[in-house]
Amino acid sequence: MAQANIDYRDCDRQVWEEELEDFVPSRILDAHIHCFWRSAVTGVDPDSLKKEDNDLETLNQWAEVLYPGRRMQYLILGHPFPGTDVAKHVELNRSEIDGVPGVRHNRLVTPSCKLEDIERDLKHPQFVGLKPYRTHSVTGDIAQCRIHEFLPHEQMEFANHHGLWVTMHLSRFHGCADQLNLQDLEEYTTKRYPNLKWMLAHCARSFTYWPMQEAVERLRDMPNIHYDTSAVTDPRPYISLLTKEDTRRIFWGSDGVGAAFFHGHYAALGRAWEHYDADRGDLQFPHCDGRPILAVYEQLLSMKFAAEIAGLSKDQVEGLFWRNAATALGIGEEEGASND
Numbered sequence: 001m002a003q004a005n006i007d008y009r010d011c012d013r014q015v016w017e018e019e020l021e022d023f024v025p026s027r028i029l030d031a032h033i034h035c036f037w038r039s040a041v042t043g044v045d046p047d048s049l050k051k052e053d054n055d056l057e058t059l060n061q062w063a064e065v066l067y068p069g070r071r072m073q074y075l076i077l078g079h080p081f082p083g084t085d086v087a088k089h090v091e092l093n094r095s096e097i098d099g100v101p102g103v104r105h106n107r108l109v110t111p112s113c114k115l116e117d118i119e120r121d122l123k124h125p126q127f128v129g130l131k132p133y134r135t136h137s138v139t140g141d142i143a144q145c146r147i148h149e150f151l152p153h154e155q156m157e158f159a160n161h162h163g164l165w166v167t168m169h170l171s172r173f174h175g176c177a178d179q180l181n182l183q184d185l186e187e188y189t190t191k192r193y194p195n196l197k198w199m200l201a202h203c204a205r206s207f208t209y210w211p212m213q214e215a216v217e218r219l220r221d222m223p224n225i226h227y228d229t230s231a232v233t234d235p236r237p238y239i240s241l242l243t244k245e246d247t248r249r250i251f252w253g254s255d256g257v258g259a260a261f262f263h264g265h266y267a268a269l270g271r272a273w274e275h276y277d278a279d280r281g282d283l284q285f286p287h288c289d290g291r292p293i294l295a296v297y298e299q300l301l302s303m304k305f306a307a308e309i310a311g312l313s314k315d316q317v318e319g320l321f322w323r324n325a326a327t328a329l330g331i332g333e334e335e336g337a338s339n340d
């Protein structure tokens with residue numbers, strides 16, 4: 001069992017108590033979060049990795065601090081960390097969540113995974129989908145690859161046949177606004193793989209205002225498209241999404257631990273963006289009380305602002321955090337632990 005190393009500061013608590021406690025509902029399904037075990041990373045000395053193990057207990061410990069008293073459920077995604085032994089990582093996830101109520105898993109897949117292995121693993125009732133990642137593109141180009149280059153057609157056919165989920169972190173510079181990505185998603189959702197259910201990670205990879213603004217009107221016409229909100233900290237993509245999409249297709253996701261539970265945010269710079277860790281930023285704060293907050297709280301603040309602008313009801317907000325994903329994934333209301 002991993003002990004969480006939780007850096008939670010007075011400024012985080014202040015923002016939670018004054019601005020977020022009334023916004024975040026009593027039930028949360030985090031549809032984009034990862035466990036990590038150094039022992040599944042090959043070719044390096046585990047002690048040399050500057051990354052700690054995160055198991056289910058770690059996730060629950062973080063949840064107790066971040067969202068006190070909330071009832072938690074999870075869709076845990078395979079962790080596409082460089083050098084991961086896929087079989088070992090899958091087995092560690094399987095044994096970690098086996099029989100734990102309220103927890104589901106999307107299996108890490110690479111183009112070299114054998115279909116028979118995927119098929120065997122997906123027989124587990126808590127394994128509901130696949131988690132490919134662009135770093136495994138067969139082209140070697142991790143920035144400009146197309147979907148089929150890191151999620152081969154035979155895996156999409158398999159997912160389509162079984163009606164599985166795929167958590168898709170879109171590649172290419174413009175994410176969901178990229179014309180080839182849009183063409184591919186249109187073809188797959190309407191013609192080729194109509195039973196495959198897409199969860200487009202990071203608001204369809206719209207960390208700035210631009211991709212979502214460009215793409216939302218095409219995406220909303222496609223069936224089987226859903227979004228997770230993970231790691232997006234700019235309010236503008238949420239405003240486009242919440243005002244123009246069916247909010248029932250949007251699921252809360254944090255991308256904890258490493259990609260969201262740090263002090264900083266994902267800085268939007270025109271149409272570009274970058275992970276920004278304020279503890280490493282060497283900022284001086286000459287004009288204010290310099291206390292950056294956790295990125296996951298920046299995300300919650302942005303969602304709150306966007307929900308207010310979009311005029312969402314309390315019921316719709318509850319949907320974003322829990323019901324939309326719980327219904328889509330078939331997770332019962334009573335499944336899962338309370339962290340009171």
Ligand SMILES: [Zn+2]
Binds near residue numbers: 259
């Ligand atoms: Zn992630």
